[in-house]
Amino acid sequence: MYRDRELLTVTDYECAAIQALSDADYGHYSGGADDEVTLGENTRAFNDYMIRSHCLRDVASLSTSTSFLTHSLSHPIGVAPTAFHGLAHEQGELATVRGARAASSLMISSSWATTSLEDMKKEAGENPMWMQLFVYTDRELTQSIVRRAEAAGYSALVLTVDYPARGNRLADKRNGFELPEHLKSTTLPVIVKGVLRADDALEALRCGVKGIIVSNHGGRQLDSAPASIHALREVVEAVHEGKHRLFRVPVWMDGGIRNGRDIFKALAMGATGVFVGRPVIWGLAAHGECGVAHVLNILKEELEQTMKLAGCPTIESIRAANDIVVHKTFYERR
Numbered sequence: 080m081y082r083d084r085e086l087l088t089v090t091d092y093e094c095a096a097i098q099a100l101s102d103a104d105y106g107h108y109s110g111g112a113d114d115e116v117t118l119g120e121n122t123r124a125f126n127d128y129m130i131r132s133h134c135l136r137d138v139a140s141l142s143t144s145t146s147f148l149t150h151s152l153s154h155p156i157g158v159a160p161t162a163f164h165g166l167a168h169e170q171g172e173l174a175t176v177r178g179a180r181a182a183s184s185l186m187i188s189s190s191w192a193t194t195s196l197e198d199m200k201k202e203a204g205e206n207p208m209w210m211q212l213f214v215y216t217d218r219e220l221t222q223s224i225v226r227r228a229e230a231a232g233y234s235a236l237v238l239t240v241d242y243p244a245r246g247n248r249l250a251d252k253r254n255g256f257e258l259p260e261h262l263k264s265t266t267l268p269v270i271v272k273g274v275l276r277a278d279d280a281l282e283a284l285r286c287g288v289k290g291i292i293v294s295n296h297g298g299r300q301l302d303s304a305p306a307s308i309h310a311l312r313e314v315v316e317a318v319h320e321g322k323h324r325l326f327r328v329p330v331w332m333d334g335g336i337r338n339g340r341d342i343f344k345a346l347a348m349g350a351t352g353v354f355v356g357r358p359v360i361w362g363l364a365a366h367g368e369c370g371v372a373h374v375l376n377i378l379k380e381e382l383e384q385t386m387k388l389a390g391c392p393t394i395e396s397i398r399a400a401n402d403i404v405v406h407k408t409f410y411e412r413r
């Protein structure tokens with residue numbers, strides 16, 4: 080496992096990635112749409128919530144184990160689909176897949192990967208992978224991707240529904256960001272990714288989806304969309320059945336997660352698990368597969384630390400506690 084006294088947090092990894100990447104590539108990965116209001120809100124909004132910790136709880140034996148659909152996992156931190164890893168590291172997605180496997184993280188492959196979907200799955204071995212695809216007007220093309228993903232051993236398809244058109248990314252325009260010729264790849268391939276409202280979540284349920292990822296695409300599509308953590312509660316409540324926190328389908332979230340406290344808050348607000356995008360890219364750019372694994376392990380260790388300090392020894396105990404995370408106004412009213 081990669082260890083470095085200088086690289087203790089995701090923010091440390093972002094600083095290392097800035098050194099490793101060209102300005103244009105860093106701008107492409109880090110940037111959001113337009114004024115980047117949503118991009119900023121994604122991280123900031125976690126500070127709107129406080130962890131109302133318990134004391135006098137037995138946290139001697141702690142477990143972060145959980146499940147995503149049929150997969151039993153040792154922790155609830157997955158890798159979000161992000162495109163073009165060949166810009167961040169010479170081994171591209173193969174390094175990311177190896178890092179995710181080393182950290183036992185479920186990974187969602189981007190349909191705009193710079194490595195074929197078959198090669199990625201082969202590299203992952205038994206580590207579970209889902210395949211992301213966009214909504215293409217060419218149905219035959221979509222079907223051929225779906226068939227390839229099935230044949231390769233992907234266990235779910237993640238349909239990104241927040242991309243009817245590309246967001247207005249000013250960093251890319253200012254830097255003249257263009258994909259190098261040698262990376263243009265069309266490895267194109269039902270969980271929906273990009274839901275932010277209760278009514279859309281219910282419509283997705285009616286369409287028979289098996290899961291929902293609350294996401295605003297890392298602030299790269301509609302600027303002024305709400306922070307994912309703010310939208311999470313609305314979606315969770317919509318798909319919530321009864322008063323015992325039984326969900327008709329799991330709800331995950333991504334966007335702005337940079338530490339274990341953020342993950343704890345998302346779980347407490349009803350998420351089955353979380354996915355991280357840019358932090359994985361920072362690990363990849365800084366130290367390849369070891370960097371990816373290290374970033375994911377940092378997040379897992381921070382989650383464990385938060386669970387101990389908050390008096391919640393299991394993921395279920397976080398999700399079952401109705402009041403372990405509260406909006407900060409809770410304290411203003413008292």
Ligand SMILES: Cc1cc2nc3c(=O)[nH]c(=O)nc-3n(C[C@H](O)[C@H](O)[C@H](O)COP(=O)(O)O)c2cc1C
Pocket residue numbers: 107108109121159160161162189190191211239272294295296297298299333334335336354355356357358
């Ligand atoms: C560089 C980059 C590329 C992305 N590519 C894709 C993609 O190919 N497909 C997709 O569904 N989402 C894509 N996303 C969105 C991520 O899956 C995810 O929603 C977002 O990165 C989460 O926010 P975070 O980066 O703050 O963790 C991309 C995001 C970034 C930053």
Ligand SMILES: CCCCCCC(=O)C(=O)O
Pocket residue numbers: 162191296299
């Ligand atoms: C024409 C290439 C589309 C790649 C989309 C990648 C993506 O979702 C992103 O946010 O960037």
